[in-house]
Amino acid sequence: MRESRLWFWHILSAIVIVFLLGAHMGTMHMNTILNSLGLGSADPVDSVEVFRRSASPVFLVAYIVLLGSALFHGLYGLRSMLFELSLSKSVEKTIGGLCAFAGFALFGYGTYVAIVVYRMHGVQP
Secondary structure (H helix, E strand, C coil): CHHHHHHHHHHHHHHHHHHHHHHHHHHHHCHHHHHHCCCCCCCCCCHHHHHHHHCCHHHHHHHHHHHHHHHHHHHHHHHHHHHCCCCCHHHHHHHHHHHHHHHHHHHHHHHHHHHHHHHHCCCCC
């Protein structure tokens, strides 16, 4: 039952990643199309534009959700591939613990960075 639940979250995280990366592609790499619709910016990688987006609560939430989804998806996938090696239960438990620890540590650090940039409210002189 636990593996079925983890697999469900793995698939759900893939859907979230596809949606958020689609939004990223539209925002960052299809600015010509967005400009023709009146939605884009002149240069999406300009530092002023980057900090403007980073100061938006919507982008903050999107960054954190994408971070969590990508970390879970990638680390669960790595864990699943390593479990295919038919390792002992103790090694599998250690691998699961290491993946969980790495995921929480990276998520904490990434969330911290996103919040710090969000609170900067623009380019610092």
